[in-house]
Amino acid sequence: MGNLCSLLTAPPAKKKHTKRLSNAPSLSNLSSRWSRMRSSRKDKLDDAIIKEQALAAAMLFKQHQQNGSLPFDRSSSTRYPNGGSKKNSLPRSSSSRARSLTDPLLQPHQLVNQGIKLDDLETNHFVLVHGGGFGAWCWYKTIALLDEGGFKVAAIDLTGSGVHSFDTNSITSLSQYVKPLTDFLEKLPEGEKVILVGHDFGGPCISYAMELFPLKVSKAVFIAAAMLTSGQSTLDIFSQQAGSNDLMRQAQIFVYAKGNDHPPTAIDIDKSLLRDLLFNQSPSKDVALASVSMRPMPFAPVLEKLSLSDGKYGSVRRFYIETPDDNAIIITLQENMINASPPEKVFRLKGADHSPFFSKPQAMHKLLVEISKIQ
Template sequence: MLKCFRPPVFLENIATKKIVLVHGEGFGAWCWYKTISLLEESGLHPVALDLTGSGIDNTDTNSITTLVDYARPLINYLQSLPDDEKVEYSDRMCCGGAVVSYALENYPKKISKAVYLTATMASNGQKPFDAFSEQLASADLFLQQSQFLLYGNGRDKPPTGINLDKQQIKMLYFNQSPSKDIALATVSMRPIPLAPIMEKLSVSAENYGTVRQYYVQTLDDNMLSADVQEKLVQENPPDGVFKIKGSDHCPFFSKPQSLNKILLEIAQMPWQKIY
C-alpha cells in the first residue's frame, strides 16, 4: 500500500510556511535547487527569486544603478502579498544581505524572520562592501586596482560591475562544494552589479529592528572569512547564531543537509520580538 507523505507535526503547525530564498551576488534562483527540494519534503513552501540582472532575468547588469533596481523583483513580490501574510527570508552574501536588509526596513510587517546566510549585516550608514574591506582593500583602492571590474558605460566612467574568472570563483566560493555544483555555477553565474555593493544602507530600530534576525556562519569560507563573519555578528547582534562546519561560502551546495536542518529549526521559532 502506498503511503501518503505527511510532513512532521511540528512543521504542520507553524505560522509561516513560506520561505523566500534570496540569492547573493552573481547567482540566481537556480543556486537553491537542493534547498528547495529539502524544504518541500518537510512541508514548507520555498520561493526562490531571480533579482534584477540575475538568473534568467535578462536585464543588463551594467544598467543596475541602485539597490532598489537590483531588489525590484523582491519588492514586487512583497507588494503582491496579502496584508495578513508574512514570509520568512533566507539570504546569502553581500548583495543578498543588502537586499534583505532593505526589505526589512521597508516591509517589516511582511516578514516574520530573516536569516543571513554568510551574508553582510550592515549597520545604518554602512556599505555592504565594507564587510570585505579588511580582506580586499578600501573601496577606493579596490576600484582603482581591481582587474575584474567592468566598465559598461566606458572606461572614462565609473565601473558598473565585477566579473570574476572561473579560477577565482572556484577558490573564493566553492572550496568545499561538489564538482557538479561548481560546473553548474561556472556556466550560470552572471556579472555582479557594483552599485548595490557600494550604496550606503539606511536601517532603523523602528522598522528593520522589529524583525527577528538570525545569522548562519560558514567556517571554511574563503570569500567571507570566519573572523569577518564573527565581527559582523558582534557589531550587529542577531537573535541567534548558527555555525556550519566544513562549509564554504555556499552551504546550499557544500552542506545542504546542515543548512536545511538550521532553516527548519528557525522556522519553528516564534516570530514575535521579545523586548
Template sequence: MGNTLPCMPKKGARGAARSASKRNSRSGRNTTSEEEMLHRQALSMVLQQHQLSQRFDGSMSRRIGSTSSRRKNLSENFSNGRQVAEFIGNIEIKKFVLVHGEGFGAWCWYKSISLLEESGLQPIALDLTGSGIDHTDTNGVATMAEYAKPLLDYLQSLPEDEKVILVGHSCGGASISYALEYYPKKISKAVFLSATMVSNGQRPFDVFSGELASAEVFMQESQLLSYGNGKDRSPTAFVFDKQYIKGLYFNNSPPKDIALAAVSMRPIPLKPIMEKLSLTPEKYGAVKRYFVQTLDDHMLSPDIQEKLVRENPPHGVYKIKGSDHCPFFSKPQSLHKILLEIAQLP
C-alpha cells in the first residue's frame, strides 16, 4: 500500500480544490487580521495607561470588562447557536471576576473577556492595588488587605443575593483566598489558575520557595528587589528582569502578547506575598475550589502544582496541555472551555 500512487484529480476537481484553497486562505487572512487588530487595541490601551489613569478613577474593569477532574470537550456538548443559548441559560452564576497575578493587571485578561462576553457571560477584570493602571506606588503596599482592597470592595458592593465566580491567576490565588475568608457568601466558586492555593498559616511566597529559595535567602541574595524605604530597610517590591520573563512566563505565548506584557508588567508588592494567611474551614472552606494545571509551565512547575493539589485538595482539577504559566495568552480557548464547564457545575 505504501507504493501505491495517489489518483490524479480530474481537471474540475483541481479547480474546485483551488477555489477551496483560496477561500481557506482568505478565511485565514481574516482570522489573522482580527487577531492583529485585537493585539493592536490591547497594546494601544497599555501604552496609554498613564494618560488613562489621570482621566479615570477606579479599576480597569470599568473599561475593558462588561457589566474536577472531568476533561470533556465542551464543543461536543452543542453544535448550534440554539444549543449554546440553552447551555448558557442553564448557568446560574454568569458573572466572572478575573483576578490577575503578580506584576500583571486587568489588561492580561483581554482574550478571556472577549470569549466570555461572546458566550453571554459577564466578565469583570480588576486591577489590584499598585497594578495595571492603578497609580498607587507598589512600594507602599504593605499588607494583603491593601493589595486585595479593589477585590474586597467589589465583593462588598454586590447585592446580598448576588454571587460571582472568582478566577485567580498565579499569586492572584492568594488574593482570592483572602477574599474567600471575608466574603464566602458572595462567592459561588473559586478557580485557581496555576495559582498559589495556600493552606492556613502559609505565605503565598512559600509556594514558590521550592523553586526559588527560602524566603530568608531570597531576601538576602536577590538582585531584583526594590527598596522603596531605603537600603537600610526591608525590601518593598520585586522586579522581574525583562529578559527572563519570556522563558518563565510566556514560553508558549504569542510574540505580540509577550510584547504587551513587557511594556505592561509592574513591580510586585513584596510584603503581601510574605504574609501568612489565616484561612478557616467555616469561611474559606465553605466555597468550592477548582484548580487548573498548566502542563508546560516554567514559572510554577507541574510538580509544584501537583503538590498544591495534594496538600490542599480542591473539588476538581483540570489540566491544559501545552500551556505556559499564562493560559489566557497561550491557550485561551482551552481555558475558556474549562471556565464554561466549571460555571455549569452545581
C-alpha cells in the first residue's frame, strides 16, 4: 500500500493490460491520463489459486504448531509516550537498553505471562486487519503467539483479499471493502469489546470501523499503517512521499479492468520486487508465502476520504507501532501521520521492515500484549 504515492508518476511503459507509472503528473491530470491508457487486463483469481493460497498458509501455520516453541529472533524495542507529565516523557532513545549476548531467548508463553492476568484486562480479544494486497494469512505467527498466551484472536479477510472469493476489480467503495470487518463487529455480543490491530491500508479500515462501532473497540493499534485525519484519503497521505521512493514506482502496477476511459480498478506489485519493498528483513519462507498469497489491492477505497468525528473515532484509544526499516511506508511519513494526529503512545520496533509480523514477530507480539495491559 505504501507504493500508492507514486500514482503521481510519468507515462508508463506500454503494456497490454497493466501500467507502471514512473514519473509523477499532477492529480488534476489523472483523469486525462487514464483516458490515454490502453484497456488492461481483467484478471480474476480462480478457485485453484485461492485454494493454493489457503493451503500454503495452512502448511506453514501447521509446521510452526508442530515445532512447539517458535524460534523467532528476539529484538528490543523502544517506547515513548506522546504526551503526559515530564516524569513519564522520555526521548525515544532513552527507553532502549542494551541486551547481553547471553540474554536468554524468551519463549512465547513466558512473554505473555509476565505480570499479566487476562481476567483483569478490559478485553483479551484481538482482531487483526491486514494491509492492502495481504490477507488474514499474514498474521499466522501472531495468531499462534496470542493464542498460546490465552488471548482470543480473530484475523479478518477483507473483501477480495486472502481466501475471500470476490473480484478485487469490482470493489467500488471502502464500505464494501471493509464489510467483513464491520459484519464481525456488528455481530459481537452486547458489551463485548475488542482491540483492533491494523497494518498498512488496514489503518483506514480500522478507522472506518472505529467511527461506526466506538463502543465495541477498546483500543486501536496502527502498525506501519496509514492513520488518517478526518477529510483525508489514503492517496492524500501517500502523495506526500511521491518522488521520494524509486522502489515504490518500480514495484507498482496499476490494473485497468474497466478499460481506457476509467480510472484504475486495482494496484498490484511486481513479484520480483516484493522482498525489497515489503519484506527486506523477513525470512525467505515468509516471502515465499506472500508471493503465492498476495492479491491486487482495490483502488477505489484509496481515493475515499474518511469522515471521522471526535465523539466516535476520537473516543477510542489509539497506539502506533513504528517500523524504522520500512521501505514501503517510510519512517518520515509515519512520523508525519503521528504528528498530525497524535496517538496515546508510540512504540518503535527496531529492525522491523514493512511486515513486522514476519520480520519481528515476537517483539511485535510483546508490544501487543503490553498495549493490552495499559490501563
